[in-house]
Amino acid sequence: MICFSSEAFSGGSDMAEAPANEPQRPRGERGQRRHRPLAAARGCGVRAPLPSFPPSFLPFFTACFPSPFTAGMFIPCDRGGGSAAPDFKGFTLLMPAVSVGNVGQLAIDLVISTLGMTKVGYFYTDCLVPMVGNNPYATAEENSVELSINAEVYSLPSKKLVVLQIRSPFIKNKYRPFCETLLSWVKSSKCARVVLLSSSHAYQRDDEQLLGTPLRYLLTPDLEKAVGGRVKELNWKEMEKVAAYPGINDTDKVLHIPGGGITKLLFTESCSEGIQMAVLLKFCSEGDNIPDAFVLVNYLNEWLQLIKSESNNSTDPSSQWKIPSSWRLLFGSGLPPALF
Incomplete structure (x- = not known):
């Protein structure tokens, strides 16, 4: 040593x-x-x-080499006026699941960018692959050099909204420790409810799921009591349970979310812990999932009304949401003109 x-x-x-x-x-x-x-x-x-190293590298090193005594804890940002933890009592926690097509993460990007949310801290965990990069929501050269890491927290007190953005995949066998730590933080911070944006493999749908909209929702029993009526007004479709043993025993139904990452585990743990949680997901396939992200974030907006819908009923989703600057090179640079 x-x-x-x-x-x-x-x-x-x-x-x-x-x-x-x-x-x-x-x-x-x-x-x-x-x-x-x-x-x-x-x-x-x-x-x-x-x-x-400069102080700005601290979040990167703490994310790469977390201490076993503080792993999984929320660390507030030091903005020059101290690093007191912000108050999230009564807030809605919005977060993605690292799932097929990264649809939830892309939708969270749109929310943070459009609402101009402020970064208030980061999640200090050994459950995610360490990463560091430039500010994905840069609007000028001055803030483009800010560092971002694998799990950061953004807040908008005017809407009582806090967002946890996850930017890297989970380390093997770390799903459960992350969910336990996250739910413990939700309880200690006294968040009112959790909304998880997720996705599932379109090719693994059963016959019933092939019908109608590709969007689904799930509510824990505690949240069902609070917002069940509102969801019925929206005519949303609940995620169907599928046969545990298709073709052998079709009476036993289970919740199955293939490609959903931590979605099922986090939802079932929230049910047992009495935490109010909603899961909004979309069936999709890998590829260019930007259109899926717009569909999912509009689905979320029907319920939470994060932004006002345009009066002209425009079908172009990009007219309502601000695309972050980091999406410009999402699939690399364009084709060189010399090819033509």
Whole structure:
């Protein structure tokens, strides 16, 4: 194990000290102790200089190397006025499932970009693949250099809305720890309800699911009591349960969401924990899923009314939602004119 010396932080000695029980090594011509290679120092308790990084890199390193004592916790952003945790009591938590076509994540991008939501923190977890990138919602050169990581939290107090955006896939066998930690945070932050945007494989629908709209919803019993009447007014279609053993026993029905990632687990855990949760999903296939994202976010808007629908009943979804700047190169750059 390498122990980093305090001198490295203050710009002091840049030399690696030998352990106390190690004989003194010969000195160089100027009387300085020779450098000890960092690789050779591994496991010897040698103190080595720690490289310095700007403070903006902190979220990236904490996301890549989470502590077992704080993994999965919400960490508020330090905006210069301290880092006190924001109050989410009574807020609606909107989040995506990492599912087929990344439809939920794309829909969340549209919500954050259109509403101009402010980043208030990030999720400190070892359940997601670490990643770092530029600000996906940059509007000018000044904010384009801001870093973004795998799980960030945005807020809009005027609408009592908080959004958790997930930008990387889950690590194997980490679904359940993430769901448990997330629901624990939902309880501690006293969010009123959770809305999960998801998707499912279109090719794995049964005969009943092939009929009508490709959009479906699920409500936990606690949320059903609160908004069940409103959902019926919208004429939404609930996600059907399918036979557990098709062709053998069609009476036993189970909830099946192929390609839905954590959707089923998070929904069933919310039911058992008494948390109000709604799942909005769309059947789709992999490919260009931007149209699916517009359909799903419009489906969400029918219920939550995040933005006002245009009076001219335009069928163009892009006329209502602001496409984030990061989508410009979603499929790479355009074809070079020299080809034609």
